[in-house]
Amino acid sequence: MAFSDEFDSDERLASKRKALITVSMILLSLEFTGATIKEANTFIFKIEFSNQHGLLYLLVATVLYLLVRYHNYAMPYHQRLYKLWTNRMLEDTDVFYKDHEDEGVYGLLQGALLPVWDYGHQQPSGLGYTASGLLGRYLTYSVMVEGRHGDEMQFRKIDLRNWTKDWSRMDFVKLIWVEFKYQVDGFVRHREHLDLIGPYLIGILALMSTLPWQSWVSLFT
Template identity: 40%
Template sequence: MNNKSLLAFRERLDGNAGLVSKRRMLVTLSLLLLVIQFTGAVFKEANTFIFKIEFTNQSGLSVFLLLAVVVLMVRYYSYAHEYHQELFKLMAERMMSDYKIFRFNHHTEEISGLLRYGIDLFGGDEPGLQAAKYETDGFLKRKIVYQKEYHNEEGREFLDEDIPLNRYNEEWTRWSFFVLYWYESRYRLEALLKYRENLDLWGPYFLGSTAIIFTLIKLDVETIQNLWLAIKK
């Protein structure tokens, strides 16, 4: 993986004021909601520039914060979505540099590693496989993308060619895909623990989801019914 691309990604991530502000608000409200649920903290009043607000309905306050966290999670996702895609690309680059998964031999022009069965092409016929990319293709669907050379009246051009990894044969089986997905999961976990930008992006989702789950568990049935009716309206 190119360290320069990782550093450039971090700079853009930290420099996105909209994303940073939504992340800060989501984390703050999620932690506040968790404090209420775990400690039973009660908010008596809030001081504003004009007047004081006294909270008499604590369950209503929890519902209000719950809805605020949900809205902020949606807003945060809209800002963070493009960075999720780039994080996957960075992780995929590290994964494709693992010789156990993929290796292009420049001398023999042959492919080795687990993916040789899924690709099932000779590198000499498809030189674009030297820079093959591992990409998502829907839920639990993966594919290999490489540049293929085409010739036409205007000369030659290079277009992306896809190799679906969810199509199986005698050598590339469902078990092969399961092993590949296991490797991917391992690299995802490594990225989460080793590279701080992963936790920066995914941490707010974890806090928000945890706060929502614990709040719903502690809310009484009547409050949940009223909340559901309010959402349906």
């Protein structure tokens, strides 16, 4: 099944997204319109709450809970989308290119890979790209080594914050810029990114609307 089809057919993710958006919109409506409900019958709601702040706190807690639940169900898709755009980045010959004739490695990542690139012998395979924190960036790869029971595959990684004569801070900055461009391209060209991020944005906006902005502004005026 294609990724888009699997994403659209995931009923559990869709239900969490719908619940998060619904409650967030109710909270936004209460905050921005000052709506009060005084009575209720089968078709019309007019309910008056003696403690409006209690309702507000309840909705805030509900939005926080649903954000966590939605994130739990969305995480596998975040990981798959991350892998999709990082693979596209690594397929860019300006970033990484392996020449099958001279078995050399070229592109922006050349300097980072040179210390582990064994020309004419066993070379790294399955190159991957991972991020950790704000500036933690790593290349992951696998290599066949001789073990106690014969050849075995080992998985290793390169910390791209370790500068060498072949891999400089400027190279790292260029890589971050390339990464940013591929992330933006992913959001523009693939709707699944916005479908995943949208509920987070609405939930966070709803929570921010409950903060005492006017009181804070008055402190500086």
